[in-house]
Amino acid sequence: MHLNLAQYSQEIYEFLSAETLEKIDYGILDLSNVCDLELREVLHFFEELLTMELKVNYMENSTGIFRVHTVDGGYCYREFGNVLEADSIDELRELVLSENRIWYVFDDLLSDEII
16 A cells, blocks of 8 residues: 555644654554544554654663753754754754754653753
8 A cells, every 4th residue: 555645744744743752652642533544544654653763762862852862062853864953952942843843851850950
């Protein structure tokens, strides 16, 4: 089955959010209410990608913030080859949000150490 991702670009954009990531993190994401079966399959694909990436963040991330790492006294946000850098965590947060990317704190204890 070939999926037409462009057909669902708005739904995908809305799905790729901190709210979705939080639901994945807490195990409460429910796509059963998505009536369009092809869209549901597309969203399941993105759910799997986010789930794997979140698991990697839990294992390898020392900041407690999804996709955020410390580098040479600053901070960077890495998303599939795209890198945003800033001198402070607040500056990075604003930059990430201004580009409509996901800002999600998955470990409050770790993130409190850098904020």
